[in-house]
Amino acid sequence: MANGGREALTPQAARSLVDSVDVFIFDCDGVIWKGDKLIEGVSEALHTLRSLGKKFVFLTNNSRKSRKQYAKKFSKLGMEINEDEIFTSSFAAAMYLKLNNFPTDKKVYVVGEEGIKEELKLVGYESIGGPEDGKKSIQLESSFFFDHDKSVGAVVVGLDQHFNYYKLQYANLCIRENPGCLFIATNRDSTGNLTSLQEWPGAGCMVSAVSCSVQKEPVVVGKPSTFLMDFLLERFRIDVSRMCMVGDRLDTDILFGHNAGCKTLLVLSGVTTLPALLDPSNSIHPDSYANDMSHFVQLLSQ
């Protein structure tokens, strides 16, 4: 793009972008919706792009739901999106284990929500932890010994609204004491638009806590890691240069686009503000940016 991400998209640049792209990869939180509310004009904007023959992928770092649960969410919001158009970081975690031949007689400890457990189950893995450990607590008393399951071979950490010290110590012990135990992060987003009214701490916070206790860095499977890109390339069998990542975050969405080698479009309807984008300290620049999806599509007819 001519403006190198430092100027707003022009009508001409918008048309040129659409002409050069076959597949749009959309982030969800901050692009499609905020919490449980669609962002204004999104439905119509996507309809327009579909009518131009564009294909869609929805690629979210939010691991709270499974792909099936996300398809239901879209449907509830009045958009018919197929389950196999949706790629979540919870799915990525399950796929990572599968592709690395993680043995099915080992268990996975989950610091996260239902979405991760569901995706693990779908590929045949037994998981423990997750929501059921959200109500557990410990008492730091001298005689107390915190036991853990020695058959846990991987710990997956994602966004967890029921994060607590119990889960932190469970993850810590598995990673430190079970030989070869994998440490996988769905993503490291610091915050996210988890409700329509506010930003909330993201999975990165839970990942940082566990990472601090084990003094190790995790394998990240969600954006900006391009782990899922091979699945997308196989699905569409087109050149990555004819794909465009549309997202609201520089350090996940736009960086993913750069890492993957596709085009990038930032929308200002989520986490990133215009001052943050233009701040001299920011080193991640999208090819172009627009206020939101509706604005982007409106430019096409100007």
Add this chain to the structure above:
Amino acid sequence: MANGGREALTPQAARSLVDSVDVFIFDCDGVIWKGDKLIEGVSEALHTLRSLGKKFVFLTNNSRKSRKQYAKKFSKLGMEINEDEIFTSSFAAAMYLKLNNFPTDKKVYVVGEEGIKEELKLVGYESIGGPEDGKKSIQLESSFFFDHDKSVGAVVVGLDQHFNYYKLQYANLCIRENPGCLFIATNRDSTGNLTSLQEWPGAGCMVSAVSCSVQKEPVVVGKPSTFLMDFLLERFRIDVSRMCMVGDRLDTDILFGHNAGCKTLLVLSGVTTLPALLDPSNSIHPDSYANDMSHFVQLLSQ
């Protein structure tokens, strides 16, 4: 020290160390006790050093208790230690606010335990959060708005066995939305001997989680920060070179000693193992090391 921390202390080096030191600064977890159990021989070792005219300071990063509560703990374990010989990171947090003229009409939000709240109260500050927020939870639903107190002017984060997503978001909102709100960490220890049988995630984990969500680094008041050193120097009015920091952690205790300019003795009765000390990747070297306090004092009579 001649051996530069890569060889065990010899009897001669032990005697030379004791001769050159007037004040021993002891870390507690891993040096004096593990959880609620005294480490073997500590009481006798300290008795010997006292009888040689040495003065003591107990300097702990553990913010769970106040100085008064620590004096009680010493007493319960059969050691009479005066409250004003004890310096905790919870005390350091309160002192930091006081020395920076933090206004008493502002509140402090605490991610941590009773010790922090008590020390804040002793210097006249009103705090909210802490243990009472440990049972609170939130539901990430679209219509939910998480409100916070706009009169919070500082967030203090320490070790918190009741850490949860509620506190994480509370701290996040105060730091992001209350103008000028301070972000103070008692310490950043990744783990600690909080019980006698196991290591547990330390305050560093909670600090990392909050730091990730606000995308800011905190002011650290506990070790390895030398913030409390001015208090010690005023208390003893001796040259810092005649003080020796005795600790079990390289990245807090020994680094504190280096930062402060005093002598350093590592004991292997806590977090740091001999292989970790001698590992080529370790760049923090104590002046000398011994197995534990008992071993150190035994060397004096050999």
